[in-house]
Amino acid sequence: MNIAMILEMAADALGDRLAYGTRADGLSYEALRQAARGIAERVDGTGAERLALMESNAPIVPATLFGAAWAGVSYAPLNYRLPEAQLEALLGRIEPAVVAAPHWLDNKGSSDRAFPDDPDAPAVLLFTSGTSAEPKAAILEHDQLLAYIFNTLEFASAGEDEAAIVVVPPFHVAGVAAVLSNTYVGRRIVPVPGVRFSAEDWLVTARDEGVTHAMLVPTMLGKIVEAMEADESLRVPTLRALSYGGAKMHPSILRRALLLFPEVDFVNAYGLTETSSTVAILGPDDHRLALYSDEPLFTARLGSVGQPVPGIEFRIVDASGETLGPDEPGEILIKGDQVGGKYVGTDSKVDADGWLHTGDRGWLDIEGYVFCEGRADDTIIRGGENIGPAEVEDALLQHDAISVAAVVGLDDEQYGESIAAMISLRPGVDEVNLDAVCDWVRERIGGLKTPELIEVVDEVPQTATGKILRREVKRLLEEQYR
Amino acid sequence: MANQMGKRYTCAECEATVLVTKAGDGELSCHGVAMEIAQAKPLPSSD
Numbered sequence: 420m421n422i423a424m425i426l427e428m429a430a431d432a433l434g435d436r437l438a439y440g441t442r443a444d445g446l447s448y449e450a451l452r453q454a455a456r457g458i459a460e461r462v463d464g465t466g467a468e469r470l471a472l473m474e475s476n477a478p479i480v481p482a483t484l485f486g487a488a489w490a491g492v493s494y495a496p497l498n499y500r501l502p503e504a505q506l507e508a509l510l511g512r513i514e515p516a517v518v519a520a521p522h523w524l525d526n527k528g529s530s531d532r533a534f535p536d537d538p539d540a541p542a543v544l545l546f547t548s549g550t551s552a553e554p555k556a557a558i559l560e561h562d563q564l565l566a567y568i569f570n571t572l573e574f575a576s577a578g579e580d581e582a583a584i585v586v587v588p589p590f591h592v593a594g595v596a597a598v599l600s601n602t603y604v605g606r607r608i609v610p611v612p613g614v615r616f617s618a619e620d621w622l623v624t625a626r627d628e629g630v631t632h633a634m635l636v637p638t639m640l641g642k643i644v645e646a647m648e649a650d651e652s653l654r655v656p657t658l659r660a661l662s663y664g665g666a667k668m669h670p671s672i673l674r675r676a677l678l679l680f681p682e683v684d685f686v687n688a689y690g691l692t693e694t695s696s697t698v699a700i701l702g703p704d705d706h707r708l709a710l711y712s713d714e715p716l717f718t719a720r721l722g723s724v725g726q727p728v729p730g731i732e733f734r735i736v737d738a739s740g741e742t743l744g745p746d747e748p749g750e751i752l753i754k755g756d757q758v759g760g761k762y763v764g765t766d767s768k769v770d771a772d773g774w775l776h777t778g779d780r781g782w783l784d785i786e787g788y789v790f791c792e793g794r795a796d797d798t799i800i801r802g803g804e805n806i807g808p809a810e811v812e813d814a815l816l817q818h819d820a821i822s823v824a825a826v827v828g829l830d831d832e833q834y835g836e837s838i839a840a841m842i843s844l845r846p847g848v849d850e851v852n853l854d855a856v857c858d859w860v861r862e863r864i865g866g867l868k869t870p871e872l873i874e875v876v877d878e879v880p881q882t883a884t885g886k887i888l889r890r891e892v893k894r895l896l897e898e899q900y901r
Numbered sequence: 902m903a904n905q906m907g908k909r910y911t912c913a914e915c916e917a918t919v920l921v922t923k924a925g926d927g928e929l930s931c932h933g934v935a936m937e938i939a940q941a942k943p944l945p946s947s948d
Binding site (some may be wrong): 424432664703880 | 906947948
């Protein structure tokens with residue numbers, strides 16, 4: 420099957436319903452289908468095998484995603500914030516390609532226009548964020564993306580009043596999944612284009628558009644929590660469901676969010692670019708149980724990414740590839756129909772038995788809940804002790820003055836690595852006593868895991884989706900202290 | 902009974918699954934028996 424079928428079905432069954440945009444001037448599913456066919460016509464005859472896009476969230480995004488599928492070429496959304504030279508280099512890696520322009524929306528395609536059926540063809544190419552290595556173009560095939568949709572969603576199951584606010588950029592796997600899954604269930608997408616994320620704008624748009632569903636990356640949720648705590652008028656009464664993912668969510672921010680949105684169902688979604696988005700979910704009841712229970716097994720799950728979605732298996736292995744038991748940390752392996760793992764021009768990360776080696780470090784609890792500590796290569800080894808940066812960051816974030824924290828290991832003659840932190844302060848906080856911050860961390864997680872160096876900056880380097888750019892943090896700290 | 906748009910039908914005998922992408926009056930059958938609607942376990946929205 421072809422992912423274009425998702426839009427074909429939605430347009431056939433729910434043609435007049437709003438698919439994308441505001442209540443005032445959104446596109447219907449039928450209008451979106453016409454635009455997708457029109458884009459396919461523009462690609463015809465160009466000889467291109469990839470249709471690239473360098474735009475922020477706007478109607479051209481879903482039209483190009485489905486238009487590429489209609490034309491039988493791969494959709495390749497690029498990070499439009501990159502400098503021109505880098506964009507040129509990325510385009511060079513996916514040749515032969517054409518770039519879609521917003522005015523392509525004006526072309527309404529012929530209703531006879533059919534889409535090809537090649538389930539193993541590459542539907543989407545996504546450049547990985549490259550937080551720890553050079554970006555690679557991950558390939559997602561039609562059947563992989565559809566496996567995720569068909570295994571986890573029911574067609575046209577959303578009510579007509581439902582609307583999902585989408586702020587993740589189009590070049591992130593969650594941005595692709597948001598278009599596919601909301602189209603399939605028939606839920607209007609309210610796009611937020613913002614180049615810089617503003618919690619106030621997000622809250623006002625969500626309120627004005629009657630948003631019922633939201634997906635956020637943790638740093639965005641952190642900023643929304645700060646804005647809501649500072650201004651009681653910033654509320655979204657229609658909101659029913661809030662999912663978060665894309666980077667490590669710190670339990671201390673999550674607890675504050677849960678208290679601010681007591682009626683909202685929280686979902687933690689864990690996934691990778693290579694797995695067609697979500698492969699594990701921590702559901703609303705898990706969140707409530709974790710928040711209100713005294714049982715350590717349950718309370719710990721605020722730090723968990725939940726249980727595998729249907730059709731997905733998890734396995735934890737040690738360095739020699741042996742499967743580990745409950746609560747034993749190792750590398751996370753994932754298997755299932757939605758798992759890709761192929762890249763343009765380089766080797767697959769999937770082994771002969773179909774397991775994707777994620778490079779993420781984590782473990783399963785006795786009931787199979789997945790805990791993810793972050794990239795295995797981010798682990799700091801200080802005097803033989805393995806220290807996960809996330810634990811140190813969470814201790815820092817519990818401090819009233821700290822907004823964002825990034826912890827990395829720096830080379831150290833005596834201990835191998837030393838712990839260094841880069842932090843930014845919450846709005847309204849001008850300075851902080853760093854000795855007191857160290858005491859604060861030491862009281863919570865002990866002296867061994869307390870940063871030996873803390874640098875206060877205006878902005879901690881992050882990707883567009885709030886993943887900390889550890890390579891960059893490390894480089895800046897090394898430059899400064901060497 | 903007519904088949905329903907967007908529903909998945911499965912065969913009790915083999916592993917065949919059919920997704921109805923255009924509704925119609927026909928009845929889906931496999932191994933000589935009418936196929937049954939598969940109830941997807943509803944998952945909370947994650948995107």
